[in-house]
Amino acid sequence: MEHGWLHSSLIYLGAAVLAVPLARWLGLGSVIGYLAAGIAIGPWGLKLVTDAETILGFAEFGVVLMLFLVGLELEPRRLWALRRPIFGWGTVQLVGSTALVATGAVLLGVDWRLATVAGLALAMSSTAIGLSVLNERNLLPTHAGQNVLSVSLFQDISAIPILALLPLLAAVPAHAEGGASAGWISAGKALVAIVAIVFGGRLLLRPALRWIAKSGTPEIFTAASLLLVVGTSALMHAVGLSMALGAFLAGVLLAESEYRRELETDLEPFKGLLLGLFFIAVGMGIDFAVVLAQPLVVLAIVLGFVALKALLLLAMARWMDVALVERPVFTILLAQGGEFGFVVLQGALAVGALSAGHSSLLVACIAISMLLTPLVLLLVDRWVAPRLARRGTASVAEIAAPQDAPIIIAGVGRYGQIIGRLIDAAGLSATVLDHSADAVEGLRRFGWKAFYGDATRLDLLRVAGAHKARVFVLAIDDVEQSVECARLVREHFPQLTLIARARNAGHYARLRELGVQHIERETLDSALMSGRSVLEAMGWQPHAARSQAQRFRRHSIELLDSMVPHMADENRLISISRQGRQQLEETWAREREQQRGETERRSGGWNAPAGPPRIDPDAPPGNTTGAD
Numbered sequence: 001m002e003h004g005w006l007h008s009s010l011i012y013l014g015a016a017v018l019a020v021p022l023a024r025w026l027g028l029g030s031v032i033g034y035l036a037a038g039i040a041i042g043p044w045g046l047k048l049v050t051d052a053e054t055i056l057g058f059a060e061f062g063v064v065l066m067l068f069l070v071g072l073e074l075e076p077r078r079l080w081a082l083r084r085p086i087f088g089w090g091t092v093q094l095v096g097s098t099a100l101v102a103t104g105a106v107l108l109g110v111d112w113r114l115a116t117v118a119g120l121a122l123a124m125s126s127t128a129i130g131l132s133v134l135n136e137r138n139l140l141p142t143h144a145g146q147n148v149l150s151v152s153l154f155q156d157i158s159a160i161p162i163l164a165l166l167p168l169l170a171a172v173p174a175h176a177e178g179g180a181s182a183g184w185i186s187a188g189k190a191l192v193a194i195v196a197i198v199f200g201g202r203l204l205l206r207p208a209l210r211w212i213a214k215s216g217t218p219e220i221f222t223a224a225s226l227l228l229v230v231g232t233s234a235l236m237h238a239v240g241l242s243m244a245l246g247a248f249l250a251g252v253l254l255a256e257s258e259y260r261r262e263l264e265t266d267l268e269p270f271k272g273l274l275l276g277l278f279f280i281a282v283g284m285g286i287d288f289a290v291v292l293a294q295p296l297v298v299l300a301i302v303l304g305f306v307a308l309k310a311l312l313l314l315a316m317a318r319w320m321d322v323a324l325v326e327r328p329v330f331t332i333l334l335a336q337g338g339e340f341g342f343v344v345l346q347g348a349l350a351v352g353a354l355s356a357g358h359s360s361l362l363v364a365c366i367a368i369s370m371l372l373t374p375l376v377l378l379l380v381d382r383w384v385a386p387r388l389a390r391r392g393t394a395s396v397a398e399i400a401a402p403q404d405a406p407i408i409i410a411g412v413g414r415y416g417q418i419i420g421r422l423i424d425a426a427g428l429s430a431t432v433l434d435h436s437a438d439a440v441e442g443l444r445r446f447g448w449k450a451f452y453g454d455a456t457r458l459d460l461l462r463v464a465g466a467h468k469a470r471v472f473v474l475a476i477d478d479v480e481q482s483v484e485c486a487r488l489v490r491e492h493f494p495q496l497t498l499i500a501r502a503r504n505a506g507h508y509a510r511l512r513e514l515g516v517q518h519i520e521r522e523t524l525d526s527a528l529m530s531g532r533s534v535l536e537a538m539g540w541q542p543h544a545a546r547s548q549a550q551r552f553r554r555h556s557i558e559l560l561d562s563m564v565p566h567m568a569d570e571n572r573l574i575s576i577s578r579q580g581r582q583q584l585e586e587t588w589a590r591e592r593e594q595q596r597g598e599t600e601r602r603s604g605g606w607n608a609p610a611g612p613p614r615i616d617p618d619a620p621p622g623n624t625t626g627a628d
Contacts, residue, residue: 011048015041016276031132032374034276038283049284060243061233062274063128063339065267067156067244068229070131070140070149071251072260079252082150089147089316090154093334097123100308113169114358117348120162121362122305126338126370127152127244128278133333133377144317144326148333155340156245163347170352189239197232197246201253209259222266229267282339286367290360301365302372309335325388328380336373337366399451403431403465408496409473410455410485412439415501415522416475420448430473431464435481456484458492466493474500474516479507486514509564528553555584 015037023033041048102119106112130148134140140149205228212224229247236246254260291298313331322330342363349359407423407430409416416432423430432450434440443450453460455476466472472489476482482500489498499518502508511519528549535545559580566572 008049011041012277012280015280020276028378029133029136029374030276031129031136031279032371034279035283035371035374038280039286040283041280042284042286044286044288060278060339061230062271062276062278064233064243064247065229065271066128066131066275068247068251069264069267069271071248071253072255072264076252076255082146085147085150085320086154086157089320090151090157092316093151093312094123094155094158096312097309100312101305104304104308114354117166117169117344117353118358118362120165121341121344121348122337122366123309124155124338124341124344125152125334126336126373127156128275128339129336129370129373130333132275133329133374137329139326139329142323142326143320144322144330147320147322148330151334153245153248155338156248162344166344166348166353167351169348190236193235193239193246194249197235197249198253201250205250205253206257206259209254209257213259213262221262225263225266226270278339282367282370285363286371287360287364290364291368294361298361298365298368301361302369305337305365306335306369325385328384328388329377332373332376332380335369337369339370341366399433399453399460399463402463403451404468405429405431405465406470407431407473408433408461408464408466408469408471409475410434411475411477411482411501412443412450413475413477415477416473417443419473419475431469433460433464456481456488458488461488461493466496469493469496472496472498474498476501477503479503479510482507483510483514486511486516490514490516505560505563506567508560509567512561512564524553524556552584555580 016034019037019040020030020033023036024030039045043050098116098119100119101122102112102115105115105118110118130152131140134145134148139145209221209224212221215221228250232246232250233243237243254263310331313334314327317327317330345354345359345362348354349356354362407428409420409423409430409432412420412432412434416434420430420432432443432448433453433455434443434450435452435454437452440450440452451464453464455461455464455474466489472493474482474486474489476485482503486498486500489496497518498516500511500516500520502511502519502521504521508519508521531552532542532545532549535548536542540548559576562580563573563576566576
């Protein structure tokens, strides 16, 4: 078809633009949006695209770019630190999952060769979905995220040994023997390619990028970035290894270079689009004919292999000391099938290790497991994660013994800790409460006396000594919990002087409505301190900058207090805000004019007292009109 690429681009981009925002709006995540878009435009949907395999090969480059960017975040020292989880736990996952799935299949009467091939294919996990979900949730730096990355990397590294093993599982021994020999030759080539990338990258990549950067042409640097990824991927593909593994190694080699951030900026847009295209191709590639022909068989295979892998992964998570709340994500992301499973099945089909019918069935099962993974994560987030979070805090006992300190601090985050340290340094005692067991344990390790307890519970406030204390410091992060705690304190312990922290103007207003008099916005004073530094850097005298900041602080508080009664009326709030800003600007403008006149009258006296500084926009930094 003439201009076929234009027609295809219109379909793919249109489907993504419609499906992904809708999926995000429904709270389903972008991966489900892409997969749903693929199903909708594919052979079993609107039939706008009928050849998913053609686009899948190109779209797989999105996975390659993602691994390159992940590599840029891992300096060689960090990668070396991950060697044990990569080769240790990666081996446990791959070998253990293969053994469990193959054993289960053999017990059901499947030939051991076919069972082993199926076990190897189904033991793989989707690197694309796993890392996308971790990045979307900002979980990659966590312990669970790093272990998911480690296991995924080992699966990529195991490509050659698995492909070399497949001919041994074929039905014809002679073919298997020749294939095995060729497989070990390929393994040698792969080792040479890895060495070439590592040493070549050390010696050539940085000088080459430095030379290209000197050209001063941004688009050529972008082209060089893409060429680097394509080149390393092509080299690995030529020797039969995972293209993503080659890109990952190249990223690691450049993780400590001065071009790291520029490479990330240049490649990030390509990665996102191509990765989305990969998911669309996976959605299009689901063979619903196989699913509809054997729905119970497909369901049994999917549930069976996911359950067996999940059992192993849950045990691994416990041995690896993964936090309780992180275990579901770790397990679900590695229990699904993966794109490399498609490669294993294609290789097995090529050497005669399984039939076309079995291959289609297993491909459909892997694709469906990938489709269901984001949905299962959503269910776990809603129903399982909150329970695990509560169980994770059960190790710290609630406050039980009555306390009698004159000060109670509720919330020991970054705000409450500073108040606590100041009180302690002043020789005063305080009862410290927090609903986070981790925060309480951390404070105890540093020698602070803190108690686990929910400050929105009246019984715990009584145990903490609220009926006898003099001051209650409300430093809770969560706005709703903070307001509820303030309501309880005002209602049941009116003798307490309540000093509260407000996260924003809305929080401030709600506390004011409850009658709280001492409220500090958490960012106001730090912002004013920075503003003072700006004025001083522009030539203001320190005392004048401090005075101006204090005046602005008073104005800000008065303005916000005047807005409290009208928080439900947005138009009224906007009007009050504009009037307040205009009045302040006019007042300060008049003062500047008066000061300019006084400065001009005094300009003849060398020892005339210096008034508040005036900034001349044409003067060089550091100069102040009226100052020597």
